[in-house]
Structure formats: C-alpha cells, structure tokens
Amino acid sequence: MTHLVGPGDDQAKESGDGPQAVAPEIADAVERLTNLWSLAAQGAVLRLSLHQLRALRALEVAPGLNLTGLAERLDIGLPTASRLCDRLEAAGLLERKLHPHKRREVRLSLTAHGRHVLDDVAERRAWALGAALAGMEPDEREALGRGLRAFLATRTDRAPLPGDVASDG
Template identity: 65%
Template sequence: MFVTLPGGTDDRVEGSEGDPSADAHEIAAAVERLANLWSMAAQEAVVRLSPHQLRALRVLEAAPEVNLTGLAERLDIGLPTSSRLCDRLEAAGMLERTLHPHNRREVQLRLTGQGRRVLADVARRRATTLTGVLAAMAPEERSALVLGMNAFLSAADGESTPPSEAR
C-alpha cells in the first residue's frame, strides 16, 4: 500500500497496510532519535541539569507555588528524593522555598529568575535543534509530519477527530 503525502502525487511512502505494530517500531526509532536530540540540546544549555532537575523546573513553571508533596506527586518520586532535588535546585539558585501565607506548616516552591532563564535557554536550544532537522525536510514532509503528530495527539488524548480535521 502506498500513501500519497500532501503536496504532490510523486511523494509516496510505503504504508504498513493497517498493522500498527509495524508502524510502532519505526515511530519508536524516530522518537528515540528525537529524545536524544532533545536531551543533547538541553545539555548544551548554559547550566547543565539532570533530566529530573529539568522536569522539576518545568513542573514549577506550570504549577507555581506547588508544595514539596505536589512536586513529588507530579514527578512520581518519593518525598525524600523530591526534597534532595529541591535542595540542589535551591543551592543552584533556581528555586526558592517560602512559607505558605495561610498555612505555616506548608512550604511553597517557586522558580527564581535564574530558573526561568535556564528554562528559556533550554527551550530556545531545543527549538533551534528541531528547526535544523525540520529545515532538512521537504515542505510536504513537514506538513505530513505535523498532520500525523496532530492525529497522534488526538488519539492519545482519546479524541475521535479524524486526521484530516486535526489541522
């Protein structure tokens, strides 16, 4: 079976004829390569962070003033591990701990300006790396990738939007 990509009749790729497991192996290889590019771009940032540290900063960016328990739950790690992680991030000047204004027994975690700058640097480096790879693709291949990724996200989220309407 051949699938015609958007933008032309000569741009055809061989499909799996309805076998998702065959496609899954090919996609897994591409995702692994993307994850490696993503990770390398993060490691080239001004401040090098472990994947756990970077995830913690992203959680703090998305959920300002979360407490230690909330961070541990979002990262799916234990409280002692979360506490040590915060100790290192605080020592690096990327997060601060403050007392909750209405519950003195609770400590809130907040990103500092340095933490925000590091996240912005990582995001910029990742976008630059991804842009370089996408630039090497033909425009119709990029369009097909975007269409496919939107369909994947819809399916992963349980939505039933047909791929042609995902754009």
C-alpha cells in the same frame, strides 16, 4: 472481549501502514528525538539532569506547588523530591517560601535564574528541532504535523501493552 495483538502473534505482522507496521519506525524516531532533546539541553547555560529539568518545568507549569505536589507530579518519593529541591535551591534555580495562610506548608517557585535556564533549554531544543526539520520537504513537515496532531488527540496515556485484553466497547 478482544485479545490485542502482541509481539509474537501472527496478526501483528501487518503489511503497509498498519499500526504495528509503523510502530518500529516511530519508536526509532522517538529515540532520535529524545537524543536530540537531551543533547540540546546539555548545551544550556547550566547543565541539569533530566529530573532537575522536569522539576523546573513542573514548577513553571504549576507555580507554588508544595513538596508533596512536586513529588506526585514527578512520580518520586518525598525524600528524593526534597533532595532534588535542595540542589535546585543551592543552584539558585528555585526558592522555598512559607504559604501565606498555612504556616507549615512551603511553596516552591522558580527564581529568575531558573526561568532563564528553562528559556535557554527551550530555545536550544527549538533550534535543534528546527535544524532537523529543515532537512525535510515542506509537504513532509506538513504531513508530520498532521500526524502528530492526530497522535496527540488519542489517549496515549492509556495505551494497552502486548497481551492486554480490551472490550469491544
């Protein structure tokens, strides 16, 4: 078993482009991107909370989810998911329909207005990101694209935390 490097370990002080040396720069970029993402969404036709946007996005990706499925996808409790859906339904962004074969199950789906709001948010985010990328040189954008593709190919959902122990495989 190998001890993974933690924040206080001497081994963590890598030089150059090692993972621990680049991590703070990437963390800063993620924070700036999150702010850009959030600000772009706030200018949309309808201003929604992060939870509301995530719920609409979940229904866009998996139409017909029931309340339990939505709660699981958002990692929230059923009562919270129900109140969230109440607000989204009142705003005309989602609708509840009885399942055609299971009378006690209610399916959730986006309304045309809900799709319009998501499209507006996506368009604003793409524009804001494009404007930020315009400040980079073409070769920098290409390098960023290559790096992001490589990052997405890793199993970031299982990334170890400082102090975790992993096997050598």
